[in-house]
Amino acid sequence: MLDLKFIREHADTVKHAVQVKGVRLDIDELLRLDRELVELKQRAEATQAERNANAKLVPKAAPEARPALIQRGKDLAEELRALEPALRAHEDNLKQLLLRVPNIPHPSVPVGRDDSENVELRREGTPPAFAFTPLDHVALLEQQGWSDPERVARVSGSRSYLLKGEAVMLEMAVLTFALDFLAGRGFTPLSTTALARPEAFVGSGHFPGGEDQVYKIEGDELMLAGTAEVPVNSLYAGEQLAAEALPMTYAAISAAFRSEAGSAGRDVRGLIRVHEFRKVEQYVLCRADEAEGLRWFQTLLGNAEVLLQALELPYRVVQNCTGDMGAGKVLMYDIETWVPSEGLYRETHSCSYLGDWQARRTGLRYRDEHGKLLYAHTLNNTGIAAPRILVPLLENHQQPDGTIRVPEALRPYLGGKAVLGRAV
Numbered sequence: 110m111l112d113l114k115f116i117r118e119h120a121d122t123v124k125h126a127v128q129v130k131g132v133r134l135d136i137d138e139l140l141r142l143d144r145e146l147v148e149l150k151q152r153a154e155a156t157q158a159e160r161n162a163n164a165k166l167v168p169k170a171a172p173e174a175r176p177a178l179i180q181r182g183k184d185l186a187e188e189l190r191a192l193e194p195a196l197r198a199h200e201d202n203l204k205q206l207l208l209r210v211p212n213i214p215h216p217s218v219p220v221g222r223d224d225s226e227n228v229e230l231r232r233e234g235t236p237p238a239f240a241f242t243p244l245d246h247v248a249l250l251e252q253q254g255w256s257d258p259e260r261v262a263r264v265s266g267s268r269s270y271l272l273k274g275e276a277v278m279l280e281m282a283v284l285t286f287a288l289d290f291l292a293g294r295g296f297t298p299l300s301t302t303a304l305a306r307p308e309a310f311v312g313s314g315h316f317p318g319g320e321d322q323v324y325k326i327e328g329d330e331l332m333l334a335g336t337a338e339v340p341v342n343s344l345y346a347g348e349q350l351a352a353e354a355l356p357m358t359y360a361a362i363s364a365a366f367r368s369e370a371g372s373a374g375r376d377v378r379g380l381i382r383v384h385e386f387r388k389v390e391q392y393v394l395c396r397a398d399e400a401e402g403l404r405w406f407q408t409l410l411g412n413a414e415v416l417l418q419a420l421e422l423p424y425r426v427v428q429n430c431t432g433d434m435g436a437g438k439v440l441m442y443d444i445e446t447w448v449p450s451e452g453l454y455r456e457t458h459s460c461s462y463l464g465d466w467q468a469r470r471t472g473l474r475y476r477d478e479h480g481k482l483l484y485a486h487t488l489n490n491t492g493i494a495a496p497r498i499l500v501p502l503l504e505n506h507q508q509p510d511g512t513i514r515v516p517e518a519l520r521p522y523l524g525g526k527a528v529l530g531r532a533v
C-alpha cells in the first residue's frame with residue numbers, strides 16, 4: 110500500500126507503476142473517490158460543529174426560543190446519521206482500491222511484460238559436462254528406491270511427493286544446513302505455522318489477487334500460506350517498535366502450501382512444483398531507509414548465493430522485469446539453478462525488497478531517533494526450498510553408477526557420508 114498523500118502528489122508516477130506492472134487499476138477513480146470522501150468528511154465535520162454550537166445555545170436561550178433550537182439539534186443529528194452510510198461506503202471502496210495500488214519499481218528495474226523479459230545479470234559455476242548420459246531427478250530417485258510416485262498419487266493426487274530412505278536425509282540435511290548457515294549470520298531461527306488469518310495474506314500483499322493460490326479450510330477462517338513470509342510479516346502487525354529493535358532478521362522454516370492454480374501442465378512430474386513443500390525463508394524488517402533496504406537486499410541475495418555455492422550448484426541471477434515482480438516489490442531478483450535434464454536454469458530463490466508497502470498494510474511502525482513514527486521496510490528471500498532444490502542437487506551430483514556425490518558442506522549433516530545411494 111502507498112501513502113494516499115504520495116498518490117495525490119505523484120499520480121503520474123503511480124499511474125506509470127500501474128501501467129508497467131500490468132495492474133488493472135484506475136488511479137483517477139481512486140482520486141475521485143478520495144476527493145468525494147474528503148468532501149463528505151468536511152460536511153460531516155461542519156454539521157457536527159453546527160450541532161455543537163447549537164447545543165450550547167439551548168441553555169442560554171429564552172424559553173420560547175428553545176423548542177426551535179432543540180428541533181434544529183435533532184435535524185442536524187439526522188443529517189449526520191444520513192451521511193454515515195455514504196461515508197462508510199466511500200471509506201471501504203477507497204481502502205479496497207488502495208490495497209491494489211502497486212509499489213513504485215526501483216529505477217534499475219527493466220520494463221517488461223513477463224518473465225521472458227527478465228534480465229540475466231550473471232552466471233556462477235559451470236554446468237557439469239557428464240561423461241555418461243545423465244538421468245533426470247525422477248529416474249535417479251526411482252532407481253535408488255527413494256520415491257513412490259504412483260502410490261502417493263493414489264493417496265494424495267497430482268503434485269504430491271514422497272521421499273524414502275537417504276533422499277529424506279538429504280532433504281532434512283539441506284534444510285538444516287540452510288538454517289544453521291543463516292543462524293550463523295545472525296538470523297533468528299523461527300519454526301512457524303503455515304496457518305494464518307486472511308489479514309496476514311493482505312499484509313504480505315498476496316491478497317487481494319492471489320486468493321486462488323491459497324488452500325482454504327472448510328468452516329475455518331484460517332488458510333494455508335504458500336510461504337512463511339505471510340505469517341512472519343504479520344507477527345508484529347499493528348505494533349510500534351523502538352528504533353533500536355530494528356533490524357529484525359529471521360530464518361523461518363515452515364511448510365508451504367500452494368494450489369498452483371493456473372500452472373496446469375507445467376512441471377507435472379517430480380519435485381519442481383508440488384502442493385506442499387518446506388522452505389527456510391529469509392525475512393528482514395529494517396528502518397525506513399532505501400539505502401539500508403538495498404544493502405539488506407544484497408545481503409539476502411548473497412546469503413542464497415553462498416548457500417548454492419556451498420552446495421556446488423551452478424546458477425544465474427536474473428533481475429525481474431516490471432511485469433514479473435508483483436505489485437508490492439521495489440526490487441526483485443530470482444536465482445535460477447542449473448537443471449541438467451532440462452538444460453535450463455530453473456528458479457530456486459526469489460529475493461525481494463518492498464520498502465514500506467507491506468508495513469503500511471500490517472500497520473507496523475517504529476519511532477525513529479527524532480521520535481517520528483515511520484513504517485518499517487521489509488525484505489524477503491528464499492533460503493532453501495525443498496524438495497525443489499533436490500532436483501539440481503541430485504542431477505548435478507549424480508555419478509556414473511547412479512550414486513549421488515554429497516557436497517562437502519552437507520557431509521556433516523549426513524553422518525560424514527560422501528556418497529548417497531548404491532551403485533546400480
Ligand SMILES: Nc1ncnc2c1ncn2[C@@H]1O[C@H](COS(=O)(=O)NC(=O)[C@@H](N)CO)[C@@H](O)[C@H]1O
Pocket residue numbers: 335336337338367369380381382383384386388390456457458459460489490491492494495496497
Ligand atoms: N509449488 C512449489 N513447489 C515446490 N517449490 C516451490 C513451489 N513454489 C515455490 N517454490 C519454491 O519456493 C521458492 C520461493 O517461492 S516464491 O513464491 O518465488 N517466493 C517466496 O515465496 C518468497 N517469500 C521468497 O521465498 C521458489 O523460488 C521455489 O524454489
